[in-house]
Amino acid sequence: MERDAERLLEDVEAFCREIRPIEELAYAERRYNDQVIPLAQKHNLLGMIIDPAYGGRGADTVTYLKALSRIGREGTTVRTFFSGHLSIGAYPIQTWGSETLKRKYLPRAAKGECILAFGLTEPEAGSNPRQMTSTYRRQGEGYVLNGVKYLISNGGIADAIVVFAYPADLPESDPRRRISAFVIDTHVPGFEAESFTAQAKLGLPTSNTAMFSMHELYIPAENLLGNEGEGFRIAMGTLVSGRLSVAAGCLGVIEDCLAEASQYAKERVQHGKEIARHQLVQEHIAMIEMARVATAALVHQAALAKDRASAHPQDPALAREADLLAAQAKFFASHAAWDAADRAVQVFGGRGWSTLYRPARHLADVRVCRIYEGTDEILKLKIAAAVLGKEWEAFH
Numbered sequence: 374m375e376r377d378a379e380r381l382l383e384d385v386e387a388f389c390r391e392i393r394p395i396e397e398l399a400y401a402e403r404r405y406n407d408q409v410i411p412l413a414q415k416h417n418l419l420g421m422i423i424d425p426a427y428g429g430r431g432a433d434t435v436t437y438l439k440a441l442s443r444i445g446r447e448g449t450t451v452r453t454f455f456s457g458h459l460s461i462g463a464y465p466i467q468t469w470g471s472e473t474l475k476r477k478y479l480p481r482a483a484k485g486e487c488i489l490a491f492g493l494t495e496p497e498a499g500s501n502p503r504q505m506t507s508t509y510r511r512q513g514e515g516y517v518l519n520g521v522k523y524l525i526s527n528g529g530i531a532d533a534i535v536v537f538a539y540p541a542d543l544p545e546s547d548p549r550r551r552i553s554a555f556v557i558d559t560h561v562p563g564f565e566a567e568s569f570t571a572q573a574k575l576g577l578p579t580s581n582t583a584m585f586s587m588h589e590l591y592i593p594a595e596n597l598l599g600n601e602g603e604g605f606r607i608a609m610g611t612l613v614s615g616r617l618s619v620a621a622g623c624l625g626v627i628e629d630c631l632a633e634a635s636q637y638a639k640e641r642v643q644h645g646k647e648i649a650r651h652q653l654v655q656e657h658i659a660m661i662e663m664a665r666v667a668t669a670a671l672v673h674q675a676a677l678a679k680d681r682a683s684a685h686p687q688d689p690a691l692a693r694e695a696d697l698l699a700a701q702a703k704f705f706a707s708h709a710a711w712d713a714a715d716r717a718v719q720v721f722g723g724r725g726w727s728t729l730y731r732p733a734r735h736l737a738d739v740r741v742c743r744i745y746e747g748t749d750e751i752l753k754l755k756i757a758a759a760v761l762g763k764e765w766e767a768f769h
């Protein structure tokens with residue numbers, strides 16, 4: 374492995390060791406973990422995928438996903454922060470942003486001076502983003518945005534957010550009415566965010582999830598991401614990166630469940646012997662291990678495909694392959710992690726049901742991985758269409 378990649382993973386390891394007790398305390402108190410950002414800053418992890426030309430560490434997908442797997446062991450909460458900031462925050466700016474936009478946001482993002490998020494979902498537009506009602510219009514040297522975005526990771530702590538909107542002045546029937554992508558600053562008039570309280574969440578109590586509104590929010594013209602009308606393509610391209618991050622995080626969850634369940638099973642004695650000697654408990658260990666092996670292979674395969682596609686951005690076949698493998702890896706990994714957490718809870722017995730122990734927290738937190746970045750159902754439709762052919766797509 375190259376020295377840079379090795380050093381990055383060493384820094385990730387150091388971050389993970391430091392964040393664990395802090396995350397455990399925040400989780401017990403069900404409050405936002407405000408130490409993730411400072412510690413990530415300390416270990417220089419906020420620019421993992423950002424090009425060194427903009428102050429980042431330039432990790433390739435394979436290395437970055439190893440980092441996210443390791444972070445995933447600390448919890449889906451902590452990993453979700455990095456997905457929001459990097460995989461779906463910095464990634465679209467780096468991939469489709471103009472030089473001006475990259476210079477404006479990426480160096481500050483890498484330093485932790487500008488936390489990022491990705492705002493696609495709206496109250497009435499989830500699985501079908503084309504149903505969004507956010508709008509933009511040109512005004513003077515810039516654009517004015519209006520709309521509400523919902524369930525946004527880091528939405529209440531971000532300094533800048535990638536958002537999507539339709540042109541306000543074209544009717545729905547007009548074929549020129551296409552979604553555009555923008556980067557908005559959050560410390561400006563017209564932006565208002567409201568974070569979900571931890572108590573209202575099934576999982577992820579220590580991460581920030583928010584809804585925000587844009588009311589006559591003005592941005593300069595340079596904050597258009599890509600060209601006007603390219604927003605849908607940018608959103609879908611970003612979801613490939615986001616899905617990979619979820620799959621990698623799920624691998625970490627499985628690894629942690631395996632470590633926790635194995636250790637506990639070797640220590641806990643019932644019926645005169647360690648429960649690890651009971652064959653039905655061994656079945657849980659074997660199944661979690663198989664989940665780990667299969668998920669690791671899929672995540673690695675998908676990461677290689679993404680690096681191949683990134684190296685040849687003009688090749689549509691490579692892009693399609695990366696897109697499909699990311700969807701498959703995310704679908705498989707999120708189910709495998711859910712099952713692994715469930716089995717680890719079972720191995721822990723009554724203690725497994727308590728969120729004072731890691732398996733219960735993984736079980737509650739990892740459930741969202743079957744919802745965000747493409748629900749189970751949407752990914753199944755995508756995978757089936759890849760098998761059946763384009764004319765069998767469930768929706769267009």
Ligand SMILES: Cc1cc2nc3c(=O)[nH]c(=O)nc-3n(C[C@H](O)[C@H](O)[C@H](O)COP(=O)(O)OP(=O)(O)OC[C@H]3O[C@@H](n4cnc5c(N)ncnc54)[C@H](O)[C@@H]3O)c2cc1C
Nearest residue numbers: 491492493494498499500524525526744745746748750751
């Ligand atoms: C903790 C958390 C963090 C999130 N972070 C972000 C973020 O950072 N940025 C962002 O933009 N969004 C984010 N989301 C939103 C997430 O991506 C959406 O919740 C998800 O895409 C589903 O949309 P929805 O909730 O509106 O469900 P809906 O689209 O209303 O779907 C409801 C159900 O219907 C099913 N369904 C819908 N259409 C079809 C169909 N055609 N065929 C079959 N089944 C269908 C769905 O699969 C689902 O089971 C987050 C969500 C959560 C819970």
